[in-house]
Each structure stands twice: as C-alpha cells, then as structure tokens.
Amino acid sequence: MNRPLRVTVVTTAGILGGAEVWLLALLDATDRLDVDAVMLGKGPLGEEFRRRGVPCVTLPTGRTGAAIVASALSLARRLRADRPDVVLANGIKAACVCALAAWCTGVRCVWAKHDYTHPRLMKLLAALIDDCVGTADGLVVASRHPRAVLVPFPAPEGTALPREAAREELVRHGARLNGHDERLLLTVSRLVFNKGVDNAIEALAQPGGERWRLAVVGGEDPTEPGEQDRLSQLATDLGVGDRVDFTGFIKDAWRIIPGADAAAVLTKPTPAMPHPEGFGAVALEAMRSAVPVITTPGPVADRVAEPGAAHAGIAVPPGDSTEVGQALRRLTDHDTRAAMGTVGHRLTASHPGPADCAGRLVQILSETARLPGAGLTGSAPVSVVTTVLDEADVIDRLLGLLAPQLVEDGDEIVVVDGGSTDDTADRVEAWAAKDARIRLLRLPGSTISAGRNAGVRAAGNALIACTDAGCYPEPDWLARLRAAAAESVPPALITGVYRADGQGALSRAMSAVGYPVPEEARHPGPWTRVYCRLFGRGLDAAMPTGRSMAFSRSAWQDAGGFPEHLHTAEDVLFGRAVVGAGHRAVLASAAEVGWEQRPTLRRTAAMYFHYGEGGGRSADPRLVGRDMARAGAYALGLAALVTGPRARFAAATAFTAYVSLPLTRAVRRHHWTAVPLVPFAAAVRDLAKAAGAGRGLAGRLRSGRATADASDKDGAS
Known part of the structure; x- marks a missing residue:
C-alpha cells in the first residue's frame, strides 16, 4: 500500500509562471506521487524537474489545431507504453493535448485550470476529461466541469525575510x-x-x-x-x-x-x-x-x-x-x-499551505485513478461484517483469508448467522475460540439486510467493511479499504470491486456479460467509456455491492441502514441512500475480492431473477428503468425479425454492439469456449432480470394496496 501513485504531468510550456510554481510547490510537499513530466515547450521548468529527480521530456507543440493533434498522438504513444495511473494536465494547452491522448489510451486525466482563457473549449474539455481542479473559486465555475474542485495556490511555507x-x-x-x-x-x-x-x-x-x-x-x-x-x-x-x-x-x-x-x-x-x-x-x-x-x-x-x-x-x-x-x-x-x-x-492568515494543497491534489488524482489511498498506510480499526446462511463449505476459507488481514489492536470480524441448519455457526465459533477478534451473532430468520444492520450495530469500530461468505478477498483487500479511509478528507462510502469467474463455458460467458472487471475502472478504453454510458454496465462508486465495500458508521446511520424490506439489491439502494444523504463515495478498484458464478444455468437465471425482483420492489427508477429498457429492446429486436431486411440488419448491428464488450472480456481472458455463448448469456441475464423486476413491481403494488386497505379499515373502525 505504500506504492506512490504513478502520475504523468503534462505542462503547457517550460516557463516558470504561476501555474508552474503552483505545480512545483505541491510536488515538493508530498511523497505520494511517482512523477514523470512532459513539457510542451522548452524552458527553465525542465531544469526544475531534473533537480527534483523527475524524468522530463520536451514535446514542442505549436498553437494550431494540427500541432495539438500531432502532440496528442505522440503523447498517446507514450501513455500506451508507460501506462501511468493518471495524467495531470497543467494548463489549457496541456488539457487540449491530454484530453484526446488520455481518452484514446484509457488513462484517466485531471485538468488543472489556472486561467480564464478559451471559454468555448470548456464544454468540450469537461466532456473528455475525468476531473478538474481550479486554483480559484471562479476558475472552478468557469471550467464547466461537473466535478471540478478547488486546489488553491498554496501559501508559502516558511517565513519571508524581514x-x-x-x-x-x-x-x-x-x-x-x-x-x-x-x-x-x-x-x-x-x-x-x-x-x-x-x-x-x-x-x-x-x-x-x-x-x-x-x-x-x-x-x-x-x-x-x-x-x-x-x-x-x-x-x-x-x-x-x-x-x-x-x-x-x-x-x-x-x-x-x-x-x-x-x-x-x-x-x-x-x-x-x-x-x-x-x-x-x-x-x-x-x-x-x-x-x-x-x-x-x-x-x-x-x-x-x-x-x-x-x-x-x-x-x-x-x-x-x-x-x-x-x-x-x-x-x-x-x-x-x-x-x-x-x-x-x-x-x-488561514490560507492553506503546500502540504494541505498537495493533499487535496493527491486525493483527487488517486480517486480519479480509482486508487484512493495510494501511497498511504491506514491505521483506523475496521469491523468486517458478513452474513451467512448454510455456508459450511466456504466459511472456513473466508475467515482464513480475512484473519491474516486484521491488525492486532482494534480490528474484528462480526459474522451474523441467519439460522443455518448445517454446521456453519459451529465452524465460526471454533474460529472465535482461537481468535478473540472473531465474533458470532445468531439471528435466525434474518435477511441479508437485517443481518448486516445487526452486525453494524454490534461492531465496535466507526469504519465498517462488508463482504460475503462466497467471496475470496485478496490479501491486501482490507488494507486497500483502510488506506482509502485514511485520506485527508475521508470518503463516507468506499466501493470495492470483485472479479467474477466460474467453471465451464456458460458460467464464464455469464461472468463476461454480467460483471465489469477492475481494469475497466482503472484504464477504460474509448469504447468501454461509450459502452458504459449507453448500456449502464460500468463500475459506479454510488452503486456498491455487499461483496466488497466499506463505509462509516455515520453514513450508515444517515442512510437509514440497509433496507430490510428487500432481499436483493439492498446494497445498491444503500449506496444510493448514502450519496443521497450528502455523503461522498469513491471507487477503490484495488480493493478486490474474487467471486464464482453459479454453476448451473438454472441457478444463474434464478439469481438474476431475484436481483431484478429486488430492484422492482425498491421501485428505484434507475434500477427498474434499465431492466425494462432492455426488455423493450428485445421486444423491438424480435419485431424487427419479421419487419424486413433493413430492420433485421439494424437489430443485428445493435445487438452486436450490445455484446461487444462482454465478447472483448471473454477474449482477453482467453475463455474461447465462452465466446459463442455470450449472446445467449446476455439474453438470459436481461430477460431474467426484467421478469424479476416486473414481479417485484407487482408485489410492491399489491403491498401498497394492502396497506392502504388496512388503513381504510382502521379509519372506519
């Protein structure tokens, strides 16, 4: 966790103006960055970089559009070869070069805005660049970037001369x-x-x-x-x-x-x-x-x-x-x-100094890179909460992977058993007898949400992490979550990731269809970005999964806990509630757990049906809307089959685009036998979720009518 964040800094020129002094002051005030630099013009800034041990190259760039494009292509080749975690574009010209290069190569980019020039470019840059920092309040507004934040010019550190x-x-x-x-x-x-x-x-x-x-x-x-x-x-x-x-x-x-x-x-x-x-x-x-x-x-x-x-x-x-x-x-x-x-x-008198400003910048860079906490070693004690029900075949493996990640002073694991009929609880108690940091709560009949809420209430720490019994946390999973919480402005919700896999061609096809991979969060290529916007299957910090997440107790309280009326989709609704309560969520792409797909088609379809049902019962427009939109798309596709050749061609083209990213995932993993099954897996997943969403909505409507009837009877009596 002590590895610094790898940053490529691109500067507008090699001069030593205010923008460059800002940059050098912040680089001097942090040890969390591993920096190399690209200057778009010659000048004394290069010597300042070399004096600090920062590798530096010059990429002379004119002011014409053709010169900007040529430099963007050269920078893209460099980024593709070096693969930094993130790019920092220091100035408007640097932003123009970096926006295209970083977007094409899948490297996330932060733009440091120092002046009010070229307002017509702002909308385009805001669309292409992931995040933006402004060095004054007015610059934050002028950037037109929805996530722009203030990182001011720091007050000098030290004392001026008498x-x-x-x-x-x-x-x-x-x-x-x-x-x-x-x-x-x-x-x-x-x-x-x-x-x-x-x-x-x-x-x-x-x-x-x-x-x-x-x-x-x-x-x-x-x-x-x-x-x-x-x-x-x-x-x-x-x-x-x-x-x-x-x-x-x-x-x-x-x-x-x-x-x-x-x-x-x-x-x-x-x-x-x-x-x-x-x-x-x-x-x-x-x-x-x-x-x-x-x-x-x-x-x-x-x-x-x-x-x-x-x-x-x-x-x-x-x-x-x-x-x-x-x-x-x-x-x-x-x-x-x-x-x-x-x-x-x-x-x-209260203006922030270099350390504070550098901390703000590094936090933004690391969160943009989806690596919050990079270069930090967190020290906050963590309570890991997991719910179990008849998990005797996997609970020992989970606890065996989690126990070595606990620190001696303060960490704990709270296992909530919902009424197992096998020896799951006995196995947990055997672990607890050997390690006082592991505790068992028996809560027969509880849902996952009720079990998580009970575990959080029983936990002794303010920072809570969650995973499931069927998951396999990586050795640094808890350290990654803890480090993300150690930022100077701690996020309230840390959404980790998981890598889904399975045995057999169909399970692997289902995995490719249903779940993005962590690499897509860190280095999304152009089509991955477009695909996720079109079809909504990207990793989202505000939509966590209970397999890999952490949150503060105060965020849990403000969100009202996990919604106990839901059997599925409770984790996503919880994340939305945390953000809706005004808290900040970040995506930690290195906090990874493994998770194996269901072994049979029937169990997989049932899982997706229950996912859709939970979304339907929640009546969340985003969850229900995307499931119903996909069902509608299939209906239009079937209608196109009998309409004519042009309609069939359009439907085939749209469906090919729809399964293109899952196909790419299967190819990258060398799951060749899964490739031809990807279209079938996509249809099974989407239709099962849509059917579940319909049932969930119907159940919610019935419950609402029953509640209304009961209220009417009470009023009449």
Whole structure:
C-alpha cells in the first residue's frame, strides 16, 4: 500500500509562471506521487524537474489545431507504453493535448485550470476529461466541469525575510535602493505585455508616483522576446529610467516581498489574452506579508478590495497608469499602508499551505485513478461484517483469508448467522475460540439486510467493511479499504470491486456479460467509456455491492441502514441512500475480492431473477428503468425479425454492439469456449432480470394496496 501513485504531468510550456510554481510547490510537499513530466515547450521548468529527480521530456507543440493533434498522438504513444495511473494536465494547452491522448489510451486525466482563457473549449474539455481542479473559486465555475474542485495556490511555507534583509536581497539582484525609507513598488511576473508592467512604469511619471521607484522581478517569456528592452526603453523615454530596476528571475521571490511598500498585479486584457488574472499568487504572498496590493478588476481585486469591507489594497482600471499613480499617492502615507497590510494579513492568515494543497491534489488524482489511498498506510480499526446462511463449505476459507488481514489492536470480524441448519455457526465459533477478534451473532430468520444492520450495530469500530461468505478477498483487500479511509478528507462510502469467474463455458460467458472487471475502472478504453454510458454496465462508486465495500458508521446511520424490506439489491439502494444523504463515495478498484458464478444455468437465471425482483420492489427508477429498457429492446429486436431486411440488419448491428464488450472480456481472458455463448448469456441475464423486476413491481403494488386497505379499515373502525 505504500506504492506512490504513478502520475504523468503534462505542462503547457517550460516557463516558470504561476501555474508552474503552483505545480512545483505541491510536488515538493508530498511523497505520494511517482512523477514523470512532459513539457510542451522548452524552458527553465525542465531544469526544475531534473533537480527534483523527475524524468522530463520536451514535446514542442505549436498553437494550431494540427500541432495539438500531432502532440496528442505522440503523447498517446507514450501513455500506451508507460501506462501511468493518471495524467495531470497543467494548463489549457496541456488539457487540449491530454484530453484526446488520455481518452484514446484509457488513462484517466485531471485538468488543472489556472486561467480564464478559451471559454468555448470548456464544454468540450469537461466532456473528455475525468476531473478538474481550479486554483480559484471562479476558475472552478468557469471550467464547466461537473466535478471540478478547488486546489488553491498554496501559501508559502516558511517565513519571508524581514524588511531590511529583503531590501538587501533586492539590491543584490540589481535594485538600486537609495535608502531604507524610499518607497518601493514591486511587480513579480513573467515579462509579457498583458501583465501590465508598462502601466506600473508609466505610473512613476504620473502625479502621485514621483516619490516611488519600481523593482521588476521576473524573466522574459519565450513567447514575447525583447519585452524587457521595450520596458526599459519606455522607462527611459518617460524620464524614470533611474527609478526602474530589472532584477530578472528570483527564486522564491515571495521571500523578498516584505522589502516593498506595495505590490502591483496589473493584468490587462489583450486580443491574445482577453481574460483576467486567474488566481493572483503575488497578491496572496503580498497580503500575507502585510504589503498592500494595487490590482486590476477580477478575482484578485475581489479578494483585495471586498465590497463593504476593509481593503487590503486598491483596485484600478486595467491599462490606466493615471489611476495607478493616484493609488501610489494614497499609499505614500505610512498609516494607510499599515492599515491595508493588516487587513491583508488577516484575510490570508488561514490560507492553506503546500502540504494541505498537495493533499487535496493527491486525493483527487488517486480517486480519479480509482486508487484512493495510494501511497498511504491506514491505521483506523475496521469491523468486517458478513452474513451467512448454510455456508459450511466456504466459511472456513473466508475467515482464513480475512484473519491474516486484521491488525492486532482494534480490528474484528462480526459474522451474523441467519439460522443455518448445517454446521456453519459451529465452524465460526471454533474460529472465535482461537481468535478473540472473531465474533458470532445468531439471528435466525434474518435477511441479508437485517443481518448486516445487526452486525453494524454490534461492531465496535466507526469504519465498517462488508463482504460475503462466497467471496475470496485478496490479501491486501482490507488494507486497500483502510488506506482509502485514511485520506485527508475521508470518503463516507468506499466501493470495492470483485472479479467474477466460474467453471465451464456458460458460467464464464455469464461472468463476461454480467460483471465489469477492475481494469475497466482503472484504464477504460474509448469504447468501454461509450459502452458504459449507453448500456449502464460500468463500475459506479454510488452503486456498491455487499461483496466488497466499506463505509462509516455515520453514513450508515444517515442512510437509514440497509433496507430490510428487500432481499436483493439492498446494497445498491444503500449506496444510493448514502450519496443521497450528502455523503461522498469513491471507487477503490484495488480493493478486490474474487467471486464464482453459479454453476448451473438454472441457478444463474434464478439469481438474476431475484436481483431484478429486488430492484422492482425498491421501485428505484434507475434500477427498474434499465431492466425494462432492455426488455423493450428485445421486444423491438424480435419485431424487427419479421419487419424486413433493413430492420433485421439494424437489430443485428445493435445487438452486436450490445455484446461487444462482454465478447472483448471473454477474449482477453482467453475463455474461447465462452465466446459463442455470450449472446445467449446476455439474453438470459436481461430477460431474467426484467421478469424479476416486473414481479417485484407487482408485489410492491399489491403491498401498497394492502396497506392502504388496512388503513381504510382502521379509519372506519
């Protein structure tokens, strides 16, 4: 369980802008990731990766659609060969390349959104990319991704330099400060036109800027070569060249911000970059250092100058150097600067640091990869609850597989016997006599749901795991569930997986038809994704199975426990209730148990009939709807057989598509004798479930009428 998550990071360019600083800060703050990097342009970021021991390659990518597609194909070849757990696309251009490459190769992808560019692309990217993180609240909304969450730019870890030491560091990098009391304006950014450094220079020549000088911290960007020369010439032409200093790039520039009297974040719209600043790391760092901020409208200004509240700085129109000069005039006053600095420090005092932000990102990456808890070793005690009824032939194997997975202090197994007539209970008691962590509860006549609820009530731990007597947990099954629960924001429901198999061609065909395999959760190919959306047979965190799952006691209570009026489908309804109560569910594709299909066609059909019956009795629209839709499809297919050649061709094509994924599963497992039986197995499964759903709905209606009649009689009496 200590294996880190394997992540391929794709960056928009090799520069060291805010998006790249965010990424490096988070990578430095966690040991849960095994990272390799692909840069879509050359630059100093490559050296930062190499210094951290991160393998890095450059894939030069132009801005045209053809260049994006070419790079996506190259990245797809790399992903297919390396097979990482997940891809992190850092920036909009990286997202465009990764969306296609990851979708085609079956590698799940997370997009880190840092700016507001290209809003028309958002809907397409949201459809192709699995998850999204935004570095500001507005970016989360702008992504248009249904599962986008906030992972902000972290507050720097450590202490900034004292004012005098910070000014000395600026002097060492070329700033010409004439005295400790000289008022200093600071910009920290790449030297590109839209950052508005020219407006800060122009402000020095405006009324209010006469007593200020400017230190420009940051290097040139490959996309705008010669920008420093342009800015330097502008300062000379305005007669303020002796008050403008270019320091170049300064590593950990946040440490020298206390040397300034104000910081400027003057991003302005341009035809190429018409959108506001994304998250404003410089503003955050200045506010934490109690330095007031001059900024243009947008998310940064919203934080610096909140309406109706004390301000941590001054908002100015974009591109308006006159207003920047007026802001400098106000900030000439020491008391004004001190008051704004105090507000800024208060507003940012609780901002999360690198460890917290890295924890959020890693949790999202691992959950996207369907490997929650990757790189963690959980320590929470677990109560394993299983229900049994005449399971003498398998109970010893189950307990023999579970007992070695228990930790000495706190773990337990609660076996609830529903009234076995064989020696199941005696066998459990024999285990309990040897191991005090194993307990038996006798509950004759109880259903699976009632037995599980009784086991949870009797359990001594807040984290509950469930499996069934006919399952074979993998040696790390419990450790995987425990690790997933150890995330910084623990999920309330952890849906594990199972691998169904059987003996004989028909059982294996039934297995291929009825059950997705864990690999499809981790690396779903394009057709697997489309198939699951069309036909609804994918693994879903909100629809767990009692064979492999874990949940918190509070989630169980909020969901009202397992529905005891159902004999089947109770686990799925329980999961839906947990999510419906506002709790979060995750899919743990490595928490795996084995499970063997029924040995005969009759028993298999009966099993599916009871599954459908449970869904019908629940009256859950999703469960009933999909069973009835499949029954309707078979009816249309039969009608097509007598309609004409075109209808028969359409029906045959649709049915071939329907069984394509089960056929692929059988082929991948080399179950060649099962392949020709897959269409028959699909029909048996679907029609048995549909018949069961119909019976379940009818039974529910009869029960409802009986209850209503009884109520009427009570009312009449």
